[in-house]
Amino acid sequence: MDCKYIWMNGKLVPGTEVQFPFLTPAMHYGMAVFEGIRCYRAAKGPAIFRLREHIERLHKSALVLGWRELPFSVGQLVEACLETVHANGLEECYLRPLLFLAGGGWNLNIDGGQAHVGIAAWPWNAYLGPDAADRGVRANVSSYTRHHPNVVMTKAKIAGNYPNSFLAKTESVRLGFDEAIMLDAQGLVAECTGANIFIVKGNRLLTPPDAQILEGITRETVMILAREMGLEVSTQPISRDQLYLADEVFVTGTAVELAALREIDFRAIGNGRTGPITRKLQQAYNAAVRGELPRSAEWLTYLPSK
Incomplete structure (x- = not known):
């Protein structure tokens, strides 16, 4: 999927510039939590469906996985999702917020790593096919x-x-x-x-x-x-x-x-x-x-x- 902009740790970054070091713990150990969220063309313009509930579940997933502190609040991530869709000029799309272990944690202890957050948005086709x-x-x-x-x-x-x-x-x-x-x-x-x-x-x-x-x-x-x-x-x-x-x-x-x-x-x-x-x-x-x-x-x- 091509994303014009991806929200990374508080700012929008061109999608082609987002890169991860090979030694990112989330890639090796699956230490990340995420959400899938939809934006629709609604009666009064583009709207994200049950956005706050999804972001609240993202936070809860992170707490279940073991993080004690998170870098962004629910309110900040709600605004970040809106900002991401707006920046990409989309009216209907799928959003993927990802909260992941970006550094440390190689001793399999989440307390030794840092949490980063990214949000991507892209047009979405039928998940199980058009019919x-x-x-x-x-x-x-x-x-x-x-x-x-x-x-x-x-x-x-x-x-x-x-x-x-x-x-x-x-x-x-x-x-x-x-x-x-x-x-x-x-x-x-x-x-x-x-x-x-x-x-x-x-x-x-x-x-x-x-x-x-x-x-x-x-x-x-x-x-x-x-x-x-x-x-x-x-x-x-x-x-x-x-x-x-x-x-x-x-x-x-x-x-x-x-x-x-x-x-x-x-x-x-x-x-x-x-x-x-x-x-x-x-x-x-x-x-x-x-x-x-x-x-x-x-x-x-x-x-x-x-």
């Missing part, structure tokens, strides 16, 4: 198990956690699927490689419990929208065969937004297409991110006018 929202995608249950929460911290969006997702997603794509579903250490459904998962039974939505997953901000958004539509929403353990028997299955995330799983392990889910509940939630979510719902006002942070 994912309309037709849904094919998935399989991965042979790779989702991290155990006492092995790595699953509540934090830590860069070093993601080889687990790379292994699962690469395996699934090579097998001809679009996405992988990962089970937890007990054999229950956890999440996909970069998205949370829901099943639909009648007018009820079920999603795995919070304990072993990354609690997605899009997941929370969809749960709020579903309840406002009169749907029952609950978190509970989900077995693999419950996926097969569901009326609908869909996934949520900043990148994927909301997409149906039309087939899992060669079994059609429901009628094998995006179902009616998933479709209604897609429409509600699209309205929310574009400023078309009353609740949008609390979720959107508009860019300053040029």
Whole structure:
């Protein structure tokens, strides 16, 4: 991705000038936390969706990883994200704030290193392909198990956690699927490689419990929208065969937004297409991110006018 400007430690730097020394600890040990955030063309101009919540989670991830002090406050990073999108002249884009161990820490002690922060923004295409929202995608249950929460911290969006997702997603794509579903250490459904998962039974939505997953901000958004539509929403353990028997299955995330799983392990889910509940939630979510719902006002942070 080409970025005209990247925000680095308090100032905008031309994207072509951003370089990292080979001996950057984050590159060797995965000691970084990050966020994925979206900016949309909304009713009153370009707006970033749930920006503060994402930056608050970035801070929380850093604290979970072990940092005691951070170089920038939540408020400063919120303003930095707005500045980055504005400088790059983008109206719709994906933002990637990254807080990383830049120096020290070679003795595997985070207290011996320095935290740096960068923010990039670039135009974003459909994460699971151009037809994912309309037709849904094919998935399989991965042979790779989702991290155990006492092995790595699953509540934090830590860069070093993601080889687990790379292994699962690469395996699934090579097998001809679009996405992988990962089970937890007990054999229950956890999440996909970069998205949370829901099943639909009648007018009820079920999603795995919070304990072993990354609690997605899009997941929370969809749960709020579903309840406002009169749907029952609950978190509970989900077995693999419950996926097969569901009326609908869909996934949520900043990148994927909301997409149906039309087939899992060669079994059609429901009628094998995006179902009616998933479709209604897609429409509600699209309205929310574009400023078309009353609740949008609390979720959107508009860019300053040029």
